Amino acid sequence: MWQGATKSAHRRELSDCDPVSGVMPAKYNSVISIRTLLLSGIVALLFGITSQSLAANDIRLPDIGNPSGNVLTPAQEKRLGRAFMRSIRSSLPVIQDPLLSAYIQSLGERIVQANENASGGFQFFLIDAQQVNAFAGPGGHIGVYAGLITTTESESELASVLAHEVAHVTQKHLVRTYDAVQTMSLPAAAVAIAAIAIGAATDNPDMALAAATGVQAGMMQREINFTRSHEEEADSIGIKTLAEAGFDPTAMPVFFSRMGKASRLYDNGKLPEFLRTHPVTTNRIADAYGRAGTFPYRQRADSLDYHLARERLRVMAFKDPREGIDFYSKSLNDGRYRNEEAHRYGYVLSLIGNRQYEQAREQLERLTRESPEQVEYLVAGSDLEKLSGDPQAGLEILKTGLKTHPANYPLTIYYAQALLDIGQPQKVIPLLEQQLQGRPDSVLAYKLLAQAAGDSGRGSEGHGYLAEYYYLIGDLKSALNHLETALRDRDLSYYESARMAARLKEIRQEKEDLEAREK
Ligand SMILES: [Zn+2]
Incomplete structure (x- = not known):
């Protein structure tokens, strides 16, 4: 019974993810969950200002650091980071488009490699909104608004903001935020930190916090205000990182300066809270120029990838x-x-x-x-074949592409989709399971796996994958429902059944921790 129903449900979900836009459809953000309820006030707030935020005067610069490694073990920080991401996914339109995700991740990794203090895996992700902003959360998760990419005039400018954010993480600038939330359970702390990050990206962090956590927002806000010395340090380290990574180090002051000019058009009385406390001052710009001047000038051509990502975003808009x-x-x-x-x-x-x-x-x-080997073109070519009636030819393009770019994330995702389209779901499961080793949080991979399992007649596995999908987007209730359904299947192997029961217990505990916080 389930199988037919879910099969078509999977189809529907997947057809929403069209290869050009590839953005999570809005309905996934509206799934009712505790976090969604908690954060619904913020979402409204955020989208309330989004319509104005296209204006050139939207100049809030990135911020929000990360909880201290002194307080958390690396394993705890990793867990906190993943919980933070689930909370972000449940409240912001995180872009799942594989090509755009791969681009921001590869640019971010170049920055991380050039920062001598950066260790561990950083995860960069995009948000489908026009704010000119970025933020960092625990566990090296760095969010970048689409508006930032389209506002930059060179790849070095975009890289400069990423370098600034990475520096906030490596310098542990958000220690005090963690102090403020340390009495909370881990999932509740993750929600609170996500709310702070979102709050900083909107104009009203106090409201965001109050809505999300019920804690004394004013108090916590004082804890997280960024000090001038933190900003200076992030600028200074960021510029060094830029130079090390082969980008133009003057891109940072050039970008600040353009943002600063835009901000002067703003009536000061109406400046967003964030900008009032962290202005792009002439001093800050002069300091950044001074530091950039200590590195050899480097003219750097923007990568084709950067330009393609910008145009892909433009088309989506x-x-x-x-x-x-x-x-x-x-x-x-x-x-x-x-x-x-x-x-x-x-x-x-x-x-x-x-x-x-x-x-x-x-x-x-x-x-x-x-x-000929540009991944964006291979994907477009495959799409074109499929849409003009030859899905097999479309599949071959991706298959050949994977020989030149083995395990490439976007090619693998589109190849998996192509296999499902021509009715070969069995091949999809090992392919994507392998992909998950490197990207355990790929929402798209779980969605495709659920469909592949359903199409192969492996219903309970399908429910298991759907549970992980819902878990990642912060909908714990649906995750639990799917696990319960899977566990009712008597054909489940002993191993699978034990694994799913353990998972059920884990997610239930997390849901209880969150609900305890609400009371
Ligand atoms: Zn900053």
């Missing part, structure tokens, strides 16, 4: 693919672009979106002649 077609055909015609290839890529995506497959194919061929 168009309400109708015809807007994209207008925009790109004009820019390509008039030669008004910073990167011709990337604009042509945006044009291809818009043409595909508007079902103009033949024109899309012509344009894509021009791109693949230049860069």
